[in-house]
Amino acid sequence: MAERSNRRPIWELIVGRAYVDGDPDRCAAWGRRTFGEDRHVAAVVRPGSAKEVASVMAAASEFGIPVHPVSRGANWGMGSRAPFEDGAVVLDLSRLDGISDYDADLGIVRIEPGVTFAALAGFLAGHDSEYFISEIGGSPDASVMANSLDRGDGVMADRWATLSDLEVVLADGRRVTTGFSALGADRLKGVMAGAVGPIADGLFSQSNLGIVVGARVRLARMPDDLAIVSARIDGIETLKRTLVAWRRMQGRGAIPDRSVTLWNGVKYLARDNVRSAYEEEEIRRAETDVWYLSAYLVAESPEILQLRANGVLRGLLETGARADGAIVRVGGVWQEGCEGLIGKPSPRNLRTVYWSSETIPGFAEMDPDRDRCGLLWLCLAFPFDENLLAAFAERAQVILRPFGIDLNIGVEAESFRCLLSYFSLSYGREGPESDAMAEEAYRALLAEAERHGLAPYRLANGLPKSTSSGMTDLDAYLSEIRRIGDPAGILSRGRSGIA
Numbered sequence: 001m002a003e004r005s006n007r008r009p010i011w012e013l014i015v016g017r018a019y020v021d022g023d024p025d026r027c028a029a030w031g032r033r034t035f036g037e038d039r040h041v042a043a044v045v046r047p048g049s050a051k052e053v054a055s056v057m058a059a060a061s062e063f064g065i066p067v068h069p070v071s072r073g074a075n076w077g078m079g080s081r082a083p084f085e086d087g088a089v090v091l092d093l094s095r096l097d098g099i100s101d102y103d104a105d106l107g108i109v110r111i112e113p114g115v116t117f118a119a120l121a122g123f124l125a126g127h128d129s130e131y132f133i134s135e136i137g138g139s140p141d142a143s144v145m146a147n148s149l150d151r152g153d154g155v156m157a158d159r160w161a162t163l164s165d166l167e168v169v170l171a172d173g174r175r176v177t178t179g180f181s182a183l184g185a186d187r188l189k190g191v192m193a194g195a196v197g198p199i200a201d202g203l204f205s206q207s208n209l210g211i212v213v214g215a216r217v218r219l220a221r222m223p224d225d226l227a228i229v230s231a232r233i234d235g236i237e238t239l240k241r242t243l244v245a246w247r248r249m250q251g252r253g254a255i256p257d258r259s260v261t262l263w264n265g266v267k268y269l270a271r272d273n274v275r276s277a278y279e280e281e282e283i284r285r286a287e288t289d290v291w292y293l294s295a296y297l298v299a300e301s302p303e304i305l306q307l308r309a310n311g312v313l314r315g316l317l318e319t320g321a322r323a324d325g326a327i328v329r330v331g332g333v334w335q336e337g338c339e340g341l342i343g344k345p346s347p348r349n350l351r352t353v354y355w356s357s358e359t360i361p362g363f364a365e366m367d368p369d370r371d372r373c374g375l376l377w378l379c380l381a382f383p384f385d386e387n388l389l390a391a392f393a394e395r396a397q398v399i400l401r402p403f404g405i406d407l408n409i410g411v412e413a414e415s416f417r418c419l420l421s422y423f424s425l426s427y428g429r430e431g432p433e434s435d436a437m438a439e440e441a442y443r444a445l446l447a448e449a450e451r452h453g454l455a456p457y458r459l460a461n462g463l464p465k466s467t468s469s470g471m472t473d474l475d476a477y478l479s480e481i482r483r484i485g486d487p488a489g490i491l492s493r494g495r496s497g498i499a
Helices: 008-015 024-030 050-063 117-126 144-149 179-183 200-204 236-251 265-270 280-288 302-317 348-354 386-403 432-451 473-485
Strands: 041-045 067-070 088-092 099-103 108-111 163-169 175-177 211-218 226-234 260-264 290-298 322-330 374-383 409-413 418-427 455-458
Touching: 008 041, 008 050, 024 041, 050 067, 050 088, 050 163, 050 211, 099 117, 108 117, 117 144, 144 163, 144 211, 163 179, 163 200, 175 179, 226 236, 226 302, 236 290, 236 302, 236 386, 236 409, 260 265, 260 280, 265 280, 265 290, 265 348, 265 409, 265 418, 280 386, 290 302, 302 322, 348 418, 374 386, 374 432, 386 409, 386 418, 386 432, 418 432, 432 455
Parallel strands: 041 088, 067 088
Antiparallel strands: 099 108, 108 211, 163 175, 163 211, 226 290, 226 322, 260 290, 260 409, 374 418, 374 455, 409 418
8 A cells, every 4th residue: 555655756756856855754753643553654745735645645545545645734633644544644734824805894704724723813803803713622723624624623613513514625625615606696605504405514524525625714813801700610510500590591691601610630630730740539539520611601791691600600509519700801802811821722722631641741842642641532422411510520530530540521501401521541551452452441431421312522543433343324324425526445544443
């Protein structure tokens, strides 16, 4: 496979010699990840336009060369930059970093896959925009488009729901567009996803059916009046009461969707220091007995916001939680010390990736793949059921302990009906056996989820979405669709179960 993949003259003819890298050491870095065996990368090809992406894919399809696209690669715990199979060519899309067609009135902008959260935030700040991009919990250098297509969690917005008018390169080099762009309705580009006919955008989310090289984003409007509420929750029974109050307030509109984050104590500790800095008793208590909640609140005026914040605080205090709050933005002006609280991506949560390491490097030096951090994620959807979440957290603690993995969990609310959780399985990487152990822990936790009628909403590359080895009817149908645009089966084969 490596001989087929490393067709350097073909790639150089398309993108230029300077943008093809076959150096074994540098290619090896692209195949590293934070769990499982590293992958062998035959070459890294860096196209500079959608046209070059299409030409690369047409050639790869003709010669049967496996290709794995990477936008920015800051996907630690979810597969990093590594392809699904050895001998693949990595298609580095970072040169496609254009931001264009910005509509300051409607809050719509076109982006390419190389645009980072930091770059888009800087662009909007430079235009003194009324809008912002929903903040990522990971690196500011991550791709906005890739994270949105993967349905990553966002603060005060569902990033996936904000995308439309996708520009896609199929595996055989053909190009298609979706939404109103497909109809040539230029005045409607980006205003909504629902052009006449099926909404095809979803085919390209968490899939290998094409490479998205451009999209319109509907930005979130920066609230004029904003408050933040924080709470510490001690004990599992207090947690359940808090979840009930949270669901009720979100269902009634006092708390906006996707504006609340709940962390257990371990995740909170991990942002400050490595595991070895804490006593074992403190870590055990932090798994299910200590929780931290933060919420953003908005309103039509400062007066209504104050009343709303008081009501949310009262609701949390009545559960037994220790809660406090502050008005951080009034009339479009940040209060002193609160500037950039939303809309300015921060790398601070990256520190949690190093929980099982000896030290946490500075942000500029962080490279979890190079540093051999052990980390994989299990992202599970829950109904907004306080008893189920609390019981599952306690059971997960028991399941993970024999593997030497601490319960590290974060939760957000997609709505008052659905909770989105992310279990961070952090472990010391001492050899292949530790990777195998971590994947066994993942499967054990996934099996427990299935026993409760639960399933993932997001998947780490290379890990199973189910304990069943068979294909679902939907998997089979999507595989049929894939073969139309990818007859050679070259594009990230196996992603999300699409063979």
